[in-house]
Amino acid sequence: MEITGQYIAEHLNRREVQRYLGYRGITEIDDATSKLIEECIDELGREITPRYVTREFPLTRDTDGVSFAGMYVKEGQLTRNLTGCERVILFAATVGVAPDVQVRRASLRSMMKTAVIQAASAAMVEELCDIVNTGLRDEAMERGYYVRPRFSPGYGDFPLERQVDFFRELSITREIGVSLSDSLIMTPSKSVTALIGLSRTDRKCLIEGCENCSMSETCEFSRAR
Secondary structure: OOOOHHHHHHHOOHHHHHHHOOOOOOOOOOHHHHHHHHHHHHHHHHHOOOEEEEEEEEOEEOOOEEEEOOEEEEOOHHHHHOOOEEEEEEEEEEOOOHHHHHHHHHOOOOHHHHHHHHHHHHHHHHHHHHHHHHHHHHHHHHOOOEEOOOEOOOOOOOOHHHHHHHHHHHOHHHHHOOEEOOOOOEEOOOEEEEEEEEEOOOOOOOOOOHHHOOOOOOOOOOOOO
16 A cells, blocks of 8 residues: 555644643634744655564463564553454555654744654654554455454553564564664654554454543553553
8 A cells, every 4th residue: 555645635634733732622713823834734744654574473371461473461551452353464654754854944044843743743743643543444344353452652651662672573674664763763763663463353443543532531442451
């Protein structure tokens, strides 16, 4: 599946950009900010280079945790999220170096534009993840599987150190040009790694994740609990 920057820009939820800018719960923003958001989205849409890589692994469970892709994770938020899952998909996605270049350029002239570029590009890499997630869900359903909300290293009790395992198993640097520093920072910065559980049981999980689900506070599979 080929995903272009312009496709992401066209389908991007503008409210997500506003949320990253801190406009939580605000339905309207001023015209100047709205115009700047559109300008930045348009510029980024022409310059970003969306890329991703995925790989599927079997999952096994014992009384203390789960194993997959050479990793063992003790009982906690991630294992609850993966309850009932037989397999997991690891993936990595990036929108390339354009956001970092644009941020450096804008920081010399306008802090507001810098903030908008940061917000728009963060929303764009999440949109890319949602698109990839949707494709993986559709492919999984053809095989009788249902997907759980994606879970990233560094979220909850899933250690950020697991980034190293993702880079090893997915050959991320070779496949999509993202590198990992000794301090576990990815370059380009607008890059994401995550895993998705595959279960034979449908739990009606949203592609957008637990944060947008009304059941997130009570669901036993929620990554937010």
